[in-house]
Amino acid sequence: MSPSRPLPPVLAAAPGVADTPLPGPEHFLRPGTLRLPAPPPLALYVHLPWCLKKCPYCDFNSHATAGLDAATQGRYVDALVADLEASLPLVWGRRVASVFIGGGTPSLFEPEAIDRLLAAVRARLPLEPGCEVTLEANPGTFERERFLAFRGAGVTRLSIGVQSFDDAALARLGRVHDVAQARAAVAEAAEAFDTWNLDLMYALPGQTPAQLAAELDTALAFAPPHLSIYHLTIEPNTLFAVQPPELPDDDTASEMLDLIAERTAAAGLARYEVSAFARDGHRCAHNLNYWGFGDYLGIGAGAHGKLSFPERVLRQVRWREPAAYLARALEGRAVSNQHEVARAELPLEFMMNALRLKDGFPLRLFAERTGLPPSAVLAPLQRARERGLIVWRDEGTADEWVQPTPRGFDFLSDLTALFTPAR
């Protein structure tokens, strides 16, 4: 499978919404059928849902705004704090291992607003020492002083959404920035932060392998500690779904992926997940927690969360429309919907995340994170091995390890489909 877009902690459409009071923490501590030995690591995702313009390919929960005045920013931070406050009983006593402020375009917010947000988080939830705090920034929405001020507020890692180093491609993607602004943003990020990420997309409308090679050269010349490269996908409910652009065919896209693998490796960036490449010591802790089926509390408009209890796993989603979220969160009712993950769904949910990791995972992680015995996945694992999609090392020992083969990595959707529950 080619590098796909990030697994969104925020989906385009919220599931059916119930406006009745939601059960509290006692409800989730009652006896169930799972047996989680200990809570998984906990991350915090914060969604800021506004952008200067809606990009025609984007199905994230992002809404165009002419600008965000200080009052709206202040009210939204108040709502986030109220959301967090109301969520605390579900995560009592737990430490936060990473924070990710995503969007939307979080860099539209003033550093003072981010400072107040992070101070409020720290006052309510203990952060692990060295906790990674990422903020997504778009070129053209900031200047050097802002970057330094974000760092001063406690942001430790910037993720710059460049998407392309070609002006014509940026225009076709409907981006508000140009290459000069992208270059300036990346250079400033490199100066202000010890670790940062550069987001690119490939297989863009009209793109050739030679053009992608030139873009990769530009990106790698900045020596990014981390690079995310996503295959542009046409998502339902986007402008591109209605007016599809001409895209490179599958063979060209696969040639492009080979090019990406070669150039990144030569530049010292190791591919560690389907779409993620990093130097030693610069892997994204926050995303690794998702892929390891860790827990995350998601606050903000449309944010999704996953929280584990000793005998069940809960998924939550917040009100999606910013205005609805603002009103409800300030009343302490930010969650629009929550449900327990059915026991039968857990193997697929775990594998859809963990099999994205190039090095694979210890099989004991499956039992630790789902509360199910390893026997729940032995049959599909055996089938995957027979088809040459995984390697299964030290079987039957405490060090048992599962790793997708290069073929399994190329056909990840076929591999994960083996874990679909029988209906």
Ligand SMILES: C[S@@+](CC[C@H](N)C(=O)[O-])C[C@H]1O[C@@H](n2cnc3c(N)ncnc32)[C@H](O)[C@@H]1O
């Ligand atoms: C939710 S966006 C937020 C980042 C920021 N607002 C930006 O646009 O640069 C995170 C990343 O998802 C990727 N992305 C969004 N829509 C995509 C799509 N349809 N196909 C592939 N990647 C996509 C882009 O690379 C983007 O940087």
Ligand code: SF4
């Ligand atoms: S700037 Fe990012 S989040 Fe906003 S619409 Fe474009 S891709 Fe989506």
